[in-house]
Amino acid sequence: MWRKSKPYLLLLPAIATIVLLFFGGLFDGLLKSLGYFPAIGETRLELTAYAEVVQSDGFWESLELTLRVAVLSSILAGILGGILGVSLFLLNEASKTGQARVWHRLFQLPLTIPHLVGGYVVVLLFMQSGLLSKLLASLGVIDELTDFPVLVNDPFGWGIILTYAWKEAPFVSLLIYPVLSRIQRSWRDVSRVFGAEKWNFIREIVLPVMLPSWTIAVFIVFVFTFSAFEVPFLLGVTYPGMLPVYSYQLYTSGTFADRPEALAVNIILAALTIALGLVIYYFSKRWQVWKGWA
Amino acid sequence: MNDLRILHLEKKYSKTAAAGQEPFVLQPVDLTIREAEFFTLLGPSGCGKTTLLKLVAGLLQADSGQLWLGDSELTAVPPEDRRFSMVFQQPLLFPHMTIEDNVAFGLKMQKVKRKKRLSLAQEMLEFVGLAGFESRFPDGLSGGQQQRVALARALVADPRLLLMDEPFSALDPGLREEMRELLSRIQKQLGVTVLFVTHDREEAFELSDRIGIMGNGRLLQVGTAMELYELPASTQIARFLGMKNIIPGTVHGGRFISNEGVFEFSAGNSVKAGEWCLILRPEALQLLAPGTPAPAGALLVRGEVGRMKFHHGLYQCKLHVGGAQLDCTLSRQQAESLAAGQVYDFFVLPDDLHLVGI
Numbered sequence: 001m002w003r004k005s006k007p008y009l010l011l012l013p014a015i016a017t018i019v020l021l022f023f024g025g026l027f028d029g030l031l032k033s034l035g036y037f038p039a040i041g042e043t044r045l046e047l048t049a050y051a052e053v054v055q056s057d058g059f060w061e062s063l064e065l066t067l068r069v070a071v072l073s074s075i076l077a078g079i080l081g082g083i084l085g086v087s088l089f090l091l092n093e094a095s096k097t098g099q100a101r102v103w104h105r106l107f108q109l110p111l112t113i114p115h116l117v118g119g120y121v122v123v124l125l126f127m128q129s130g131l132l133s134k135l136l137a138s139l140g141v142i143d144e145l146t147d148f149p150v151l152v153n154d155p156f157g158w159g160i161i162l163t164y165a166w167k168e169a170p171f172v173s174l175l176i177y178p179v180l181s182r183i184q185r186s187w188r189d190v191s192r193v194f195g196a197e198k199w200n201f202i203r204e205i206v207l208p209v210m211l212p213s214w215t216i217a218v219f220i221v222f223v224f225t226f227s228a229f230e231v232p233f234l235l236g237v238t239y240p241g242m243l244p245v246y247s248y249q250l251y252t253s254g255t256f257a258d259r260p261e262a263l264a265v266n267i268i269l270a271a272l273t274i275a276l277g278l279v280i281y282y283f284s285k286r287w288q289v290w291k292g293w294a
Numbered sequence: 295m296n297d298l299r300i301l302h303l304e305k306k307y308s309k310t311a312a313a314g315q316e317p318f319v320l321q322p323v324d325l326t327i328r329e330a331e332f333f334t335l336l337g338p339s340g341c342g343k344t345t346l347l348k349l350v351a352g353l354l355q356a357d358s359g360q361l362w363l364g365d366s367e368l369t370a371v372p373p374e375d376r377r378f379s380m381v382f383q384q385p386l387l388f389p390h391m392t393i394e395d396n397v398a399f400g401l402k403m404q405k406v407k408r409k410k411r412l413s414l415a416q417e418m419l420e421f422v423g424l425a426g427f428e429s430r431f432p433d434g435l436s437g438g439q440q441q442r443v444a445l446a447r448a449l450v451a452d453p454r455l456l457l458m459d460e461p462f463s464a465l466d467p468g469l470r471e472e473m474r475e476l477l478s479r480i481q482k483q484l485g486v487t488v489l490f491v492t493h494d495r496e497e498a499f500e501l502s503d504r505i506g507i508m509g510n511g512r513l514l515q516v517g518t519a520m521e522l523y524e525l526p527a528s529t530q531i532a533r534f535l536g537m538k539n540i541i542p543g544t545v546h547g548g549r550f551i552s553n554e555g556v557f558e559f560s561a562g563n564s565v566k567a568g569e570w571c572l573i574l575r576p577e578a579l580q581l582l583a584p585g586t587p588a589p590a591g592a593l594l595v596r597g598e599v600g601r602m603k604f605h606h607g608l609y610q611c612k613l614h615v616g617g618a619q620l621d622c623t624l625s626r627q628q629a630e631s632l633a634a635g636q637v638y639d640f641f642v643l644p645d646d647l648h649l650v651g652i
Contacts, residue, residue, distance in 0.1 A: 186386055189353050192373040193380040194451065195403030204399070208390050 026270065033263035040256050049260035050268075059265065061240040069157040069242060070226040073164035078218035080165055081172025085214075086206060088173065089180040093188060104177075111170045115163070119234040122163045127152040152235055159235035160242070164228075168221045175217035176210045183209060212284070219280040227273050243269050296364040298327040298455055298487065303349055303359035320345050321512045322359060327455075328503075330485040332478075336498040337508030338534065343491045344459055346508070350489060351457050352376055363454055374403070379453035381461040385440035387432040393443055394419065394428035400451030418450040419443070422476065438469040445477065449484065456481075458490045462497065474500055495535060499523075507531050524575070528650055532573050538621045539574035542652065550649060556616035559593045561649055570649045576623040578646035579613065581632075582639040592641040595620075599632050613640065 034045045053059050088104050110118065125131050133148035142148055152159035183206065191201045232242035241249060243265060250262035305320040320342040327333045335343040348354040350361060352373030361368045368376055379400065387396045394415045401411035419425055422442040432440055441461060448456055458477075462470040478501055481488055492498050498505050499519040506516045515527040526532040529540050543552035550561040550572060557572060579595065588594050597620065600612035609629035613620045622640070624632070632638060 184386070186382065186384070187388065189351075189373075190380070190382065190386045191399075191403075192353065193351055193376075193378060193457075194400035194447070195374045195377070196399075197374055200403060204402070205388060205390075 029263045029266055033260050033267045035260050037256065037260065049264040052261055053264045053268065058240065058246065062243050062246040065157055065236075065240050066226060066242045069160050069164075069232070070222050072157075073161045073168065073225045074218045074222035076161060076165035077168035077172055077221050078214065080169035081217065082176065082210070082214055084169055085173040085176040085180055085210065086202065088177060089183070089206065090202075092181075093185060107173060108170050110167050111174065113167070115167060115228070116230050116234065118167045119159075119163050119231045122159055122166070122235065123152050126159060126162060153237055155237050155240075157232075157236065157242075160225075160232050163231050163235060164221070164225050168224070172214065172217040172221065175220075176213045179210050179213045180206065216280055216284050219276070219283070223273055223276045223280070226276070227269055296329045296454065296487070298350070298489070299360075299362040300325040300327075300346075300350065301360040301362070303346070303356050303361065305345055305349055305354060306357055307345075318342070318345075319511050320349070323513045325506060325513060325516065327487060327489060329487055332481055332488045332490065332501055332503045334490040334492060334498040334502040334505045335508055335513075336492060336495065336505050336534075338493055341508040342511040343493075343508045346513075347457055347459055347489060347491050350455070351378055351380055376455075377451070377453060378455045378457055379448035379451055380457040380459065381441070381444050381448045383460045383463055385432070385437070385444040387440055387443055387447075389432050392429050392431060393424070393435070396432065396443055397447045397450055399447060404451065414450050415446070418446040421449075421480065422446045438465055438473065441465065441473060442476070445473075445480070449480065449486065453486065456486050456488045458488060460492055461490075463492070463494070470497070477501065507534065509534065525648060526573060526650065529571050529573070529652065532571075532650065537573055537575065539572075539576065539579075541572040541574065541618060543570060543572060544568065545570050545649070550647075552618070554617045556618060557593065557595070559644075559647060561647075565649060569652045571652055573648045573650060574620065574642060575646065575648075576610070576621045578642050579620065579622040579640045580642070581624065581628045582641050584639075588639075588641040589643060591644045593644070593647060595640040595642065596637060597640065598637050599634055602629055602632070602634060 031045075033049050035042050035048060036045055037043075084107050088107065091099065091103060113121075123130070127133070128145050128148050128150060130148075130152070133142065133145050136142045136148065137145055151162065187205060188201060191205060196204060227244060228242075229244040229248065232245050233248070236242060236245055240246070247262045247265035247269070250258050250265065300323055302322040302324055303320075304322045307318045318340075323346060335346060337343045345354065349356050352368070352371065356369065359369070363376075387393075388399070391399070394412055397415035397418055398406075398411040401414060402408075406414070416425070416428060419427060422445055424439060424442055424446065427435065427439070427443075432443070435443065441464075444461070448458075462473050465473060474497060480486075490498075490501065502519060504516060504518055505522055507514045507522060509530055515522060515531055517525075522531070523535060526535060526537070532540055541552045541557055543550055543557065544567075545561050545565050546567050548561055548563050548565070549558060550565075550570060551558045552572065561570075582588055582594075595613075595615055597613040597615035600614055600619070602609050602611045602624075604610075604626075607626070609624045609626060611622045611624055611629065611632075613622045
């Protein structure tokens, strides 16, 4: 009995903390978004905050920006990560030395850098008075620093997109690389004997093998960027902000009465994230990522 | 004729040699494999047979030499353009493809239209006894079935040469036997030229039209199974073929005398004086019925019968002759008329006395 329950008991402190802080916070947020706010004497549950959120232009503009940034960052990160993963795989195939391993570690470097630092790196590199614009000006490519396009704190969200593309590409490659590393070196011999040139091998074997994992990795990046806060806060514009920033602004700048609205935005965000998570789960089950692998 | 001609093909592995070891060298090989022939390279592990196979496939680059198929030279042609097929030791099917897509892979690379290639794949699957498995994935098949699929994949593209690198060595004995029969039947029906690599003597003898025996990076002898068995060119080949009755001696004045002086017979005038070995096949030692004379010119061997073992319908018997111990194969009737520990007369016909140089 003790032996059976021991692992669960050992996990209890961690689980309790997660349940209390995460689910507790979420539940508290849900109650407050429904107008339950005893501190200001509100104890009724109603959907007023949700109705106000849905009717406000700010919410829809923010949602549009959030979707655009999340879609573009995950596609860019997916393409970059895919190229990275396949390049590493081909490098590993071609060289028998540890060269590929060194490159692999180097490409994984962005994983170790916090998002906030990544955001600052993008600011320093891509702002109009940043390193890149100064470099282009000194090379004579642009006349003035102001000729450099606004990529940081721009309404379109390029700064955020660039940060996530750079930061999440190694994550995508990290997720697909184990799949690629299961491709046996002898498969290349098999494919060559049967008439496949290198590109045929990539198209027929490498890409189909990595596609399910790649798609799931891109979905994860999408869900993450959809609900991330610090980079949009640092690199976005005041209006429209991405949904998490919009919610933060509502929460901190308004009165107590605005808080249910801010929390309603959070709950909508959480619901959308959960829905997207379920979509990923559905596809991963349907595609059976490891289908055919003994 | 689309014979495959290997001319002085050579390969040296300098980088892979471990410290203090000589690098492996495949000595220049000259060999012609006839169209529709089943040719086997037979030899122990590490003798260079797979290296030679990969050189023929184009998966390894030869240091020197040429490779021709009919009138076209293939030496510098990359493997993807040779139109050969290969079955490896492992099935190496692509796990993300269905069985029919795996089989049709070579045809797809040849840009055959989808409908046609799938129909050809289905036909070939039926040919190897796997009709109905088209839409399955490789992990749903047993090892033997997967190797059948690999065979179908290799045959469906109508290859100019089928290369096989110990394809049945990972299968259990019963399945191996079944696959040999299947391969033999298919090869005869399709008339495909096969270059087969194995270290299994039985497999080579059962399947091949001709066999090339390899050892230490050299092609030692080429011949039919019977030629190799009855007339091995060296003691190394005889030992590899499992012969144990190898008796060292010398030839002097046209006569062979074994080192212990037990065996002595006329070797003929064409045999040079020097050190030689007598190779006696176990079944060449025949029991002489008591009171009957030995045939003219036969070598008479008197020995004490030792331990007898029943094996594959025959008896394997140890015969102590002087200081030597010979292996001898007897029929059940003959064996039952003998008693262990007793001395009996045996004879060997002159044609069965085979001498090889040391």
